[in-house]
Amino acid sequence: MSQRFPDPASAFEFRSVGLKLLTFVPATLDPVKLESGLREQLGSGEHMLAGEQLAVDFDSLPELPSAVEVAALVQLLRQYQLKPIAARGGNPDQRAAAREAGLIVLNEDGVIPPVPAAKAAEARVPAMVITRPVRTGQQVYAKGGDLVVLALVSAGAEVIADGNIHVYAPLRGRALAGARGDTSARVYTTCMEAELVSVAGVYRSLDETLPVAIRAKAAQVYLDQDKLVIEALNG
Known part of the structure; x- marks a missing residue:
């Protein structure tokens, strides 16, 4: 009723x-x-x-x-x-x-429950490859696998993958890897200028100024236990 x-x-x-x-x-x-x-x-x-x-x-x-x-x-x-x-x-x-x-x-703590690594691997599908820019307001989701973007991800755009996200261009929007709880997923980009990044439901807004060693540089994002780490790819 x-x-x-x-x-x-x-x-x-x-x-x-x-x-x-x-x-x-x-x-x-x-x-x-x-x-x-x-x-x-x-x-x-x-x-x-x-x-x-x-x-x-x-x-x-x-x-x-x-x-x-x-x-x-x-x-x-x-x-x-x-x-x-x-x-x-x-x-x-x-x-x-x-x-x-x-x-x-999301689970009761507001994060995505982790998926066992074996199950996540079984569910993987071939990577989705995007060759055109992902423009403001657009969303691209690679279900069950990795996402590879060969062009700009504009501010206000979203790229989401159940696996890893590779952006071989400036990443200025939002990137959510491991969307179904794969804690081993990572975000890679040749130019880190993202608004927000996430791995397996652990989010971090990048509105604040990034360190010079990371901003607009090649970088990766991954989970270290429950902490989101953003570091330069040049070491």
């Missing part, structure tokens, strides 16, 4: 969490109520949350979502210039629906 809400804004709330992700907490999957609430709070044009990456939190959701409903929610959020990339909370069926809809599932 669907719930009634006194006003459109009560259909959901925004919560701030770590890892530079804003959490979207729907209390319903009714697209009419959600669209009305988004329009009420964000308007129909540019707004302060435009371009923000979101984790969808199922903990306040009374009904069990199907993959179709989750996909519809993802599309609705994108219409309002939001970028849902992950899901957290909920029960196993809800998390399965999120995966089927293309979202990364």
Whole structure:
């Protein structure tokens, strides 16, 4: 049975969490109520949350979502210039629906559960090779394998891979390697100018000034236990 809400804004709330992700907490999957609430709070044009990456939190959701409903929610959020990339909370069926809809599932600590190395290797597919620039607002995802980009990744663009990411050009957007929890994945670039980098769900925003030895130089990003390391490739 669907719930009634006194006003459109009560259909959901925004919560701030770590890892530079804003959490979207729907209390319903009714697209009419959600669209009305988004329009009420964000308007129909540019707004302060435009371009923000979101984790969808199922903990306040009374009904069990199907993959179709989750996909519809993802599309609705994108219409309002939001970028849902992950899901957290909920029960196993809800998390399965999120995966089927293309979202990364985070664990209770807000990071992607690691996938055993043997299983990750079994699932690998040939690398995806991109020869054209990845422009602002574009997203490229290499499912099950590595991503190789031979051209510029612009600011505001996203490159995502279940394996490693190789960018043989300036990396100015966001790079998320090991998207399904492969902690051995790495990000490589010949020119490190990224806005954000991630390996297996461990994020770091690079808005702050990078050291001279790394900025605009060849660099790699990898996990040392649970710490994200960024270092120059020249040693």
